[in-house]
Amino acid sequence: MLTIGFIGAGHMAQAMIKGWRDLAEVRQIVYAPNSGAAVAEQLQIEAVASIEETFMQSDLLILAMPPKALAEVAPTLQMLLMLAPQKIITSVLGGVSISSLQAALGSQAQIVRTLPNVNVAEKEGYTAIAFAGTLDAATRGAVFGLFTYFGRADELPEEQFGAISALAGSGPAFVAAFVNALSAAAVAQGIESEVADKVALQMVNGTMKVLSKHEQTPTEFAHSVMTPGGSTAAGWSTLESEGFAKTIAKTIAATMQKNSEFD
Numbered sequence: 001m002l003t004i005g006f007i008g009a010g011h012m013a014q015a016m017i018k019g020w021r022d023l024a025e026v027r028q029i030v031y032a033p034n035s036g037a038a039v040a041e042q043l044q045i046e047a048v049a050s051i052e053e054t055f056m057q058s059d060l061l062i063l064a065m066p067p068k069a070l071a072e073v074a075p076t077l078q079m080l081l082m083l084a085p086q087k088i089i090t091s092v093l094g095g096v097s098i099s100s101l102q103a104a105l106g107s108q109a110q111i112v113r114t115l116p117n118v119n120v121a122e123k124e125g126y127t128a129i130a131f132a133g134t135l136d137a138a139t140r141g142a143v144f145g146l147f148t149y150f151g152r153a154d155e156l157p158e159e160q161f162g163a164i165s166a167l168a169g170s171g172p173a174f175v176a177a178f179v180n181a182l183s184a185a186a187v188a189q190g191i192e193s194e195v196a197d198k199v200a201l202q203m204v205n206g207t208m209k210v211l212s213k214h215e216q217t218p219t220e221f222a223h224s225v226m227t228p229g230g231s232t233a234a235g236w237s238t239l240e241s242e243g244f245a246k247t248i249a250k251t252i253a254a255t256m257q258k259n260s261e262f263d
Contacts, residue, residue: 001025002026002059002060003026003058004027004058004060005029005055005061005062006031006062006064007064007073008063008064010065011118013062014039016116018120019120019122019123020149020150028045030045030046030054031053031054051080055080055087056080060090061089062091063090063092064093077089081105081109086110089101091114092114092116094115094169096113098111098113098131101132102132109132110139111134111135112129112130112135112143113129113130113132114129114147115161115165117168119172120151123149125152127150129144129155129156130156130161162259165255166255170255178204182200184196
């Protein structure tokens with residue numbers, strides 16, 4: 001039985017717990033001073049009473065508290081790592097690099113930095129992963145396997161995490177905004193709101209599945225849907241003239257800029 005312990009019980013921790021909870025060989029525990037007990041009850045896992053207890057019971061310890069809380073928990077973790085230096089510490093702390101984690105916890109700490117998105121709760125997620133040089137190949141493979149259970153995972157250089165955070169981490173909110181805009185546009189043309197929401201959502205779900213199964217690029221797929229001079233082409237032309245791609249580029253840039261303030 002593999003025990004995964006969470007320090008922190010926020011939205012990302014809860015999404016990960018949901019994604020892993022049907023693994024029979026995994027036990028999950030959580031410590032969070034304010035919300036841990038309530039989250040544990042809701043998600044049917046075990047709440048523990050302290051950082052020390054979470055650490056000692058866990059095979060894989062996940063840091064999922066607010067990044068600013070790292071300074072508060074680091075002294076306790078440093079002492080515990082003296083007792084169990086091979087403990088695997090996995091971080092989902094936004095904007096906190098491996099070097100920063102090692103500075104806080106010790107240069108020999110076995111650290112994995114991950115960047116999952118909320119879709120891991122439904123095993124449709126994306127996770128970027130970076131490993132400290134202290135981890136051996138077998139450990140890397142085992143951790144990677146756990147995160148691929150959530151959906152897709154890639155080992156990436158840390159310098160790409162900012163863009164990945166904006167794209168995969170914040171992206172679900174932007175896709176939801178696009179779905180909402182499509183639905184609102186249909187309502188403006190006389191479609192009932194409930195119907196418009198269902199049609200927009202089904203269309204996006206179906207399109208994503210088709211795109212994932214075909215070797216076409218998104219642009220090639222879009223052009224395959226259009227008839228030259230037809231209605232889809234007219235709508236596509238409006239997207240281009242109104243600066244849709246530039247708006248998305250600015251959205252990603254703004255997200256990255258805000259993320260950099262926490263680095």
